[in-house]
Amino acid sequence: MAKYPVGLRPTAQDSRIKVKCPKCRSEQVRCSTTNSLTEKFMSYFGRLAVRCDGCYHRWQHWVAK
Numbered sequence: 700m701a702k703y704p705v706g707l708r709p710t711a712q713d714s715r716i717k718v719k720c721p722k723c724r725s726e727q728v729r730c731s732t733t734n735s736l737t738e739k740f741m742s743y744f745g746r747l748a749v750r751c752d753g754c755y756h757r758w759q760h761w762v763a764k
C-alpha cells in the first residue's frame with residue numbers, strides 16, 4: 700500500500716469532507732450514506748446529507764461541483 704503524505708490523500712472516495720459542524724464546530728464530519736432515493740437525487744444536484752461525528756447533528760450541505 701502506498702503511503703500518502705498528510706494532506707495529499709485522495710478525497711474522491713473519502714467520506715470525510717471539509718465542513719465544520721454548525722452546531723459544535725467539530726471537523727469530524729462525514730457524508731451520511733446515501734441510501735434513500737431522495738438523498739441520491741439531492742446529491743446529484745450537489746447537495747449532501749452530512750453528519751457530525753461529534754454531536755450526531757445532521758444537516759444538508761451544498762457542494763460546488
Ligand SMILES: [Zn+2]
Binds near residue numbers: 721722725753756
Ligand atoms: Zn457537531
